[in-house]
Amino acid sequence: MVSFQTVKGTHDILPEEVGLWRCVEEKVRQMMEAYNYLEIRTPIFEHTELFSRSIGQDTDIVGKEMYTFSDKGNRSLTLSPEGTAPVVRAYIQNNLGAQSPQVKLFYIAPMFRQENPQQGRFRQFHQYGIEAIGSLDPAQDVEVITLAMGIYSELGLQKLSLRMNSVGCRICRPIYRDVLRNFLKSRISALCKDCVQRHEENPLRILDCKEPACREQTEDIPFMIDHLCPECSRHFAKVQELLSQLDVAYVLDGRLVRGLDYYTKTAFEVLSGELGAQDALGGGGRYDDLIEMLGGSPTPAVGFAAGIERLLMVLSREKRPRVSPRSLDLFVVVLGDDAKKVALKVLRQLRHKLVRCDTDFVGRSLKAQLRAANRLGARYALIIGEEELHRGKAILRDMDKSQQEEIDLNESVQEVCDRLARRSP
RNA sequence: GUGGAUGUAGCUCAGUCGGUAAGAGCACCAGGUUGUGGCCCUGGGGGUCGAGGGUUCGAGUCCCUUCAUCCACCCCA
Structure with a gap:
């Protein structure tokens, strides 16, 4: 194989698919702006330490999935594996908190993780997400969840399940961690070897181990x-109360542990059931300590991130969305070099x-040009033939009605514009 | 990283026991209509059968290696 192809786990988004992507992105933007979130665009790579410090040294993402490289200045850089850390970095670096006690940001961006690809998992994938920075209010958690679910329902997704948990804070989590260690101490020999490791490093992870033995x-x-x-208890109770009041259905899941270390209090995930083994459409939660951890002043925050590829998979599975077919207003049919010269002038004016x-x-x-015009969905064809050209004329053909008439060549631009204006109000 | 499945035309796929099988449909191009699209008919171009090696008189077919894709594990979006 001499020719090139995309790198493992990456894909071209072809013209026929781009329409659907744009449609989803537009809906996401509209919804986020309706909730008064502002778009932010951060670089796709950052200093490696930003991620290792925020996501957590012994998470899978940092441990084995990051695309890390050195530049010529010997800096260690990493392609973003997730969106929260860069947004928080930007928030701190640009002092966005100085203007307002609360900042609400969103992003749509590619992310990179070096995992083995499978259904719903890629090495470059796309996420949209939001970060609401500055509020400790449980109502803020609920707004974030409402927005996450709102985008799905707006796009017509059914059969979603919202799972909720609280992972505590720096006060109660260490205590719980000890409770877990004590509980597991006598059973440690029955656990899988990953969980034995987790028992030391992060016993919370044992909760979502799928080994049957560990489950038992x-x-x-x-x-x-x-x-x-x-x-934390009061906060979580309030979040649940507000969700119920808004008729948002959810299930409590004590085993829900997000894969990133920075989460505190509220954690949630949206699952599809229409996907394969990778059934998480999105997830998020609160991260009240992260901003301080990254050098900002102590500031609470909550957010979520969702995968666009997975959303598109469910979308095309549940219902076939109408994507506007490619279409042209006009195809200029040229016969001969002289006609081509005139055509280029007309095209430039129209374009x-x-x-x-x-x-x-x-x-x-x-014949082939008309066939092309037809295939491209052109509403009109402007036929410039040698014979008409000599008389300063051209033929304007309505492709739908199969009717045509001769018009003056130097009025053709105006004529086309007039007709198009009449047909599409 | 590990396991399973699969690689034949741009796409979806046939290809018998190893023996003139390099094939179909769609798509593309041309002609049927000397200057008029869609439907129809006829024809045409396009393939190092993923790559490399081996067995054999002979390999798309059997063996080995390798690469890629898909699915799954781990974990996640």
């Missing part, structure tokens, strides 16, 4: 929800009036 051992494991400190038009560049016959 942890059947009656104590959950974080039952060991929250008064503050600069934003009329979508094209002509033949591969020397096709009249």
Whole structure:
């Protein structure tokens, strides 16, 4: 194989798919702006340390999935594996908190993780997400969840499940961690070797281990929800109360542990059931310590991120969305070099009036050019033939009605514009 | 990283026991209509059968290696 192809786990988004992408992106933007979130665009690579410090040293993302490289200045850089850390970095660096006690930001961007690809998992994928920085209010958590779910329902997705948990804070989580360690101490020999490791580093991870043996051992494991400190407990109760009041259905899941270390209190995930093994459409939660951890002043925050590829998979599975077919306003049929010269002039004028038009560049016959015009969905064909050209005329053909008439060549631009204006109010 | 499946035309796929099988449909191009699209008919171009090696008189077919894709594990979006 001599020719090149895309790198493992990456894909071209072809013209026929781009329409659907744009449609989704537009809906996402509209919804986020309706919730008063402002778009931010950060670089796709950052200093490696930003991610290793925020996501957590012994997470899978940092441990084995990051695209890390050195530049010529010997800096260690990393392609963004997720969106929160860069946004928080931008928030701190640009002192965005100085203007307002609360800042609400969103992004749509590619992310990179070096995992083995499978259904719904790629090495370059796309996420949209929001970060609401500055509020401790449970109502803010609920707004974030409402927005996340709102985008899905606006796009017509069914059969989603919202799973909720609280992962505590720096006060109650260490205590719970010890509770877990004690509970597991006697059963440690029955756990898988990953979980033995987790027992030391991060016993919370044992909760979502899928090994049957571990599941069995942890059947009656104590959950974080039952060991929250008064503050976390009150916060989580309020979040649930507000969700219920808004008729947002959810299920409590004591095993829900997000894969990133920075989460505190509220954690949630949206699952599809229409996807394969990778069934998470999106997830998020609160990260009240992250901003301080990254050098900002202590500031609470909550956000979520969602995968666009997975959303598109569910979308095309549940219902086939109407993507506007490609279409041209006009195709200029040229017969001969002189006609081509005139055509180029006409095309430039029309195009600069934003009329979508094209002509033949591969020397096709009249018949083939009309066939092309038809296939491209052109509403009109302007036929410039040698005979008409000598008389300063051209033929304007309505492709739908199969009717045509001769018009003056130097009035053709105006004539086309007039007709298009009449047909599309 | 690990396991399973699959690689034949731009796309979806046939290809018998190893023996003139390099094939179909769609798409593309041309002609049927000397200058008029869609439908129809006829014809045409396009393939190092993923790559490399081996067995054999002979390999798309069997063996080995390798690469890629898909699915799954781990974990996540």
